[in-house]
Amino acid sequence: xxxxxxxxxxxxxxxxxxxxxxxxxxxxxxxxxxxxxxxxxxxxxxxxxxxxxxxxxxxxxxxxxxxxxxxxxxxxxxxxxxxxxxxxxxxxxxxxxxxxxxxxxxxxxxxxxxxxxxxxxxxxxxxxxxxxxxxxxxxxxxxxxxxxxxxxxxxxxxxxxxxxxxxxxxxxxxxxxxxxxxxxxxxx
Amino acid sequence: xxxxxxxxxxxxxxxxxxxxxxxxxxxxxxxxxxxxxxxxxxxxxxxxxxxxxxxxxxxxxxxxxxxxxxxxxxxxxx
Numbered sequence: 307x308x309x310x311x312x313x314x315x316x317x318x319x320x321x322x323x324x325x326x327x328x329x330x331x332x333x334x335x336x337x338x339x340x341x342x343x344x345x346x347x348x349x350x351x352x353x354x355x356x357x358x359x360x361x362x363x364x365x366x367x368x369x370x371x372x373x374x375x376x377x378x379x380x381x382x383x384x385x386x387x388x389x390x391x392x393x394x395x396x397x398x399x400x401x402x403x404x405x406x407x408x409x410x411x412x413x414x415x416x417x418x419x420x421x422x423x424x425x426x427x428x429x430x431x432x433x434x435x436x437x438x439x440x441x442x443x444x445x446x447x448x449x450x451x452x453x454x455x456x457x458x459x460x461x462x463x464x465x466x467x468x469x470x471x472x473x474x475x476x477x478x479x480x481x482x483x484x485x486x487x488x489x490x491x492x493x494x
Numbered sequence: 495x496x497x498x499x500x501x502x503x504x505x506x507x508x509x510x511x512x513x514x515x516x517x518x519x520x521x522x523x524x525x526x527x528x529x530x531x532x533x534x535x536x537x538x539x540x541x542x543x544x545x546x547x548x549x550x551x552x553x554x555x556x557x558x559x560x561x562x563x564x565x566x567x568x569x570x571x572x
Binding site for chain 1: 508525526527528529530531534535538544545546547550551
């Protein structure tokens with residue numbers, strides 16, 4: 307399965323990545339919204355927290371520059387019921403630019419083709435959901451809303467619980483492959 | 495091929511009213527980051543080109559996407 311997209315690729319995280327990952331996850335801008343829920347992780351224990359409950363985790367890197375631009379992970383795998391949680395974060399200068407999202411797509415391909423996971427859950431603060439609201443109702447199913455769940459930019463905002471179902475994702479990937487194959491048979 | 499792309503772009507955007515080629519994708523159409531990525535991927539598939547990452551910061555309209563894709567495709571064709 308491809309772990310390389312057109313502008314990004316997924317690569318293993320090494321101990322050399324811990325510094326930028328710590329700066330990213332423990333920064334005042336990211337700390338409240340990502341895995342540590344606002345509580346600063348001690349640097350000497352950061353590696354443990356980075357891998358706690360994780361079944362797959364990769365750095366997303368730019369193909370043009372080899373620069374790591376973010377991290378994506380599946381964790382809290384429930385093998386009995388076939389679901390896990392999805393988490394990911396981009397460095398601030400790569401947010402809302404469109405192309406880094408391809409890294410999440412590659413990761414979903416990897417997870418659904420590697421593990422017998424029926425669905426992946428994610429939580430997203432309502433203001434942050436704007437970047438991919440078009441996927442709500444198609445790729446992502448909004449399964450619930452935690453009202454006033456997070457303090458953000460001066461007020462308590464809702465948190466959406468979204469799910470990506472295996473069948474939906476694989477069907478979407480298959481449709482895309484068919485579309486590309488159709489076009490390849492048409493001369494440009 | 496431009497018309498074929500516009501049809502596909504409109505299908506990706508799925509808006510009730512027809513999106514015009516010079517509509518600002520974010521300001522007028524309300525496209526989100528994922529839709530912009532899908533629009534570029536569709537153009538890449540159709541025109542057999544790859545948009546550089548920095549170009550994403552510059553594109554505003556479907557015409558921007560088509561113009562860049564056509565020019566890049568012509569360059570590759572020599």
